[in-house]
Amino acid sequence: xxxxxxxxxxxxxxxxxxxxxxxxxxxxxxxxxxxxxxxxxxxxxxxxxxxxxxxxxxxxxxxxxxxxxxxxxxxxxxxxxxxxxxxxxxxxxxxxxxxxxxxxxxxxxxxxxxxxxxxxxxxxxxxxxxxxxxxxxxxxxxxxxxxxxxxxxxxxxxxxxxxxxxxxxxxxxxxxxxxxxxxxxxxxxxxxxxxxxxxxxxxxxxxxxxxxxxxxxxxxxxxxxxxxxxxxxxxxxxxxxxxxxxxxxxxxxxxxxxxxxxxxxxxxxxxxxxxxxxxxxxxxxxxxxxxxxxxxxxxxxxxxxxxxxxxxxxxxxxxxxxxxxxxxxxxxxxxxxxxxxxxxxxxxxxxxxxxxxxxx
Amino acid sequence: xxxxxxxxxxxxxxxxxxxxxxxxxxxxxxxxxxxxxxxxxxxxxxxxxxxxxxxxxxxxxxxxxxxxxxxxxxxxxxxxxxxxxxxxxxxxxxxxxxxxxxxxxxxxxxxxxxxxxxxxxxxxxxxxxxxxxxxxxxxxxxxxxxxxxxxxxxxxxxxxxxxxxxxxxxxxxxxxxxxxxxxxxxxxxxxxxxxxxxxxxxxxxxxxxxxxxxxxxxxxxxxxxxxxxxxxxxxxxxxxxxxxxxxxxxxxxxxxxxxxxxxxxxxxxxxxxxxxxxxxxxxxxxxxxxxxxxxxxxxxxxxxxxxxxxxxxxxxxxxxxxxxxxxxxxxxxxxxxxxxxxxxxxxxxxxxxxxxxxxxxxxxxxxxxxxxxxxxxxxxxxxxxxxxxx
Numbered sequence: 122x123x124x125x126x127x128x129x130x131x132x133x134x135x136x137x138x139x140x141x142x143x144x145x146x147x148x149x150x151x152x153x154x155x156x157x158x159x160x161x162x163x164x165x166x167x168x169x170x171x172x173x174x175x176x177x178x179x180x181x182x183x184x185x186x187x188x189x190x191x192x193x194x195x196x197x198x199x200x201x202x203x204x205x206x207x208x209x210x211x212x213x214x215x216x217x218x219x220x221x222x223x224x225x226x227x228x229x230x231x232x233x234x235x236x237x238x239x240x241x242x243x244x245x246x247x248x249x250x251x252x253x254x255x256x257x258x259x260x261x262x263x264x265x266x267x268x269x270x271x272x273x274x275x276x277x278x279x280x281x282x283x284x285x286x287x288x289x290x291x292x293x294x295x296x297x298x299x300x301x302x303x304x305x306x307x308x309x310x311x312x313x314x315x316x317x318x319x320x321x322x323x324x325x326x327x328x329x330x331x332x333x334x335x336x337x338x339x340x341x342x343x344x345x346x347x348x349x350x351x352x353x354x355x356x357x358x359x360x361x362x363x364x365x366x367x368x369x370x371x372x373x374x375x376x377x378x379x380x381x382x383x384x385x386x387x388x389x390x391x392x393x394x395x396x397x398x399x400x401x402x403x404x405x406x407x408x409x410x411x412x413x414x415x416x417x418x419x420x421x422x423x424x425x426x427x428x429x430x431x432x433x434x435x436x437x438x439x440x441x442x443x444x445x446x447x448x449x450x451x452x453x454x455x456x457x458x459x460x461x462x463x464x465x466x467x468x469x470x471x472x473x474x475x476x477x478x479x480x481x
Numbered sequence: 482x483x484x485x486x487x488x489x490x491x492x493x494x495x496x497x498x499x500x501x502x503x504x505x506x507x508x509x510x511x512x513x514x515x516x517x518x519x520x521x522x523x524x525x526x527x528x529x530x531x532x533x534x535x536x537x538x539x540x541x542x543x544x545x546x547x548x549x550x551x552x553x554x555x556x557x558x559x560x561x562x563x564x565x566x567x568x569x570x571x572x573x574x575x576x577x578x579x580x581x582x583x584x585x586x587x588x589x590x591x592x593x594x595x596x597x598x599x600x601x602x603x604x605x606x607x608x609x610x611x612x613x614x615x616x617x618x619x620x621x622x623x624x625x626x627x628x629x630x631x632x633x634x635x636x637x638x639x640x641x642x643x644x645x646x647x648x649x650x651x652x653x654x655x656x657x658x659x660x661x662x663x664x665x666x667x668x669x670x671x672x673x674x675x676x677x678x679x680x681x682x683x684x685x686x687x688x689x690x691x692x693x694x695x696x697x698x699x700x701x702x703x704x705x706x707x708x709x710x711x712x713x714x715x716x717x718x719x720x721x722x723x724x725x726x727x728x729x730x731x732x733x734x735x736x737x738x739x740x741x742x743x744x745x746x747x748x749x750x751x752x753x754x755x756x757x758x759x760x761x762x763x764x765x766x767x768x769x770x771x772x773x774x775x776x777x778x779x780x781x782x783x784x785x786x787x788x789x790x791x792x793x794x795x796x797x798x799x800x801x802x803x804x805x806x807x808x809x810x811x812x813x814x815x816x817x818x819x820x821x822x823x824x825x826x827x828x829x830x831x832x833x834x835x836x837x838x839x840x841x842x843x844x845x846x847x848x849x850x851x852x853x854x855x856x857x858x859x860x861x862x863x864x865x866x867x868x869x870x871x
Contacts, residue, residue: 124762381844392755395755399758416755468747471750472743480735
């Protein structure tokens with residue numbers, strides 16, 4: 122194992138970074154088809170987790186993490202995390218036959234689970250809005266192969282071609298987008314907007330063997346790398362600004378009060394990178410990654426928010442404007458710290474794993 | 482380049498020819514040094530094999546259970562004096578000092594800080610005046626661990642007060658047996674004396690005890706200080722950790738657990754694990770040949786973590802936290818951050834953000850050397866030392 126980046130990983134990073142600089146220069150809001158086409162078709166990121174025999178690249182969580190760092194640095198609105206990581210992971214485990222559609226990036230999928238879902242809670246009941254229909258709407262049965270239900274807070278749903286609906290006992294149902302009603306929600310994170318997805322007796326392909334909690338944990342561990350990317354952009358941009366910005370006839374970055382804050386942030390980011398690399402490495406190795414994931418998610422989630430908040434403050438007035446991109450990073454960081462378990466959820470999950478049981 | 486196979490062969494051959502049971506520990510250690518297996522990254526003839534630094538771990542693994550040089554007793558020699566002598570010493574100095582330093586025959590101490598020169602080390606006032614072939618040293622040093630045991634000290638002194646402060650410094654090896662050296666224990670908040678005050682009065686040092694050129698003292702001292710911060714901040718992955726001790730208490734006393742303490746303990750567990758991983762990544766970078774000033778960052782993390790965990794431990798222990806094992810004024814044998822009770826650990830950890838560069842100075846170093854932020858405007862750099870306001 123290594124916590125550094127391999128040469129192959131660095132090459133992947135460079136390819137993604139160059140492409141984003143070209144196709145998505147200014148962290149644009151909303152849909153970003155050009156960036157996604159380039160990432161999926163030219164670089165092949167959509168199929169990183171898919172085995173080569175199924176039309177993918179047969180890569181591991183380590184490479185996925187590097188892509189996520191770059192997407193975090195650019196807060197690019199593409200469905201990589203939601204489709205190529207979360208939904209793909211569930212569909213791979215469930216043996217979905219048509220996974221090549223996702224691997225090529227020509228189609229994207231969304232798992233019908235709230236972005237706020239915790240890997241440590243049962244999502245099959247939590248995600249369902251019980252009052253919509255009298256029957257248990259999102260439970261998937263093999264008999265009728267039809268799905269009904271309403272799912273709130275779903276990320277990556279806008280523009281998705283497939284929906285993956287979690288059922289009980291490892292069942293998942295795959296529904297084509299034309300059988301779903303997708304309503305956008307005005308979202309805190311404008312670069313990863315949420316939607317409400319409703320099915321009413323939609324025909325579905327029902328599969329067995331998907332594990333939604335495991336996929337959520339896997340995604341939470343990799344989200345840490347996106348958070349490293351967000352934090353890194355905020356830190357680098359702030360350092361550069363403080364070298365340029367002059368007040369009291371000197372660069373404000375020469376004031377010790379600000380330098381000390383930036384030194385602390387740098388340390389936080391260095392720690393976040395080590396924790397995120399460790400989580401990616403453990404997830405790639407297939408060993409028990411629960412501690413590594415919880416540590417990375419707890420630390421990186423908080424670091425990204427802190428660095429983004431400090432970036433805004435240290436930019437002064439310009440940081441409060443819509444024009445300056447720092448708000449996009451703050452919104453992403455804050456949303457990411459709720460996604461797939463809050464830092465507190467992950468710390469609580471650590472208690473029995475590290476010999477610190479809760480009080481009676 | 483010497484590889485792992487060669488190192489392994491050398492170590493195994495040495496073990497085959499040197500039975501620790503039939504030799505005194507000192508003779509055994511001397512023989513190990515002469516075989517180049519003391520610190521393999523040092524040059525041949527000076528206890529090493531010119532091998533990559535990471536192969537040292539292999540040697541330590543193969544030599545487990547053999548006599549050791551009690552590294553906690555000679556930490557300053559190993560961690561600070563040795564790399565500085567290697568970098569700046571003459572061939573004679575390297576030959577003379579490194580072997581007894583490594584075997585532990587000669588303990589070293591560090592004569593840098595003064596009552597009037599802590600963070601602003603370059604303003605130090607201890608004078609070294611040339612007298613024929615000798616130097617005569619007068620001044621006062623402080624925070625000197627092991628001075629009462631030391632045969633030698635690494636010393637920075639001012640040879641020319643007319644030069645700006647950084648340029649008027651020269652680096653020496655101080656003979657701690659000179660009659661002008663007086664060592665007094667300095668009692669600390671823990672009750673014991675781990676450190677000393679050292680009074681230097683007319684101490685006579687031969688010019689052959691000068692390390693580096695006259696006027697080069699600041700540059701030589703930087704080598705020592707960078708090594709010190711790495712030594713304090715990145716001590717591998719020790720078997721015992723501050724968090725591990727807290728966890729033992731937590732498991733032993735279910736009746737003392739509260740939800741508030743639990744939340745804070747989990748916070749600190751994560752902090753400790755992140756620190757461990759940061760250190761691991763840093764060591765990987767060093768081995769890959771990309772060392773950097775990031776080592777200063779590790780010491781910042783380490784100081785904060787030690788202070789916060791030990792503080793929580795005292796609070797967790799409630800009535801036991803109100804007690805202390807022993808306030809007796811006595812000398813400490815070495816530096817032990819984890820020893821004794823929770824109260825000792827809490828008090829000793831306070832020094833972690835002061836010794837070896839305060840956390841404030843280290844933040845400046847990270848901000849300026851890692852992040853490239855501009856220095857504060859300064860008025861003390863170009864002025865002759867003797868004209869500085871004080």
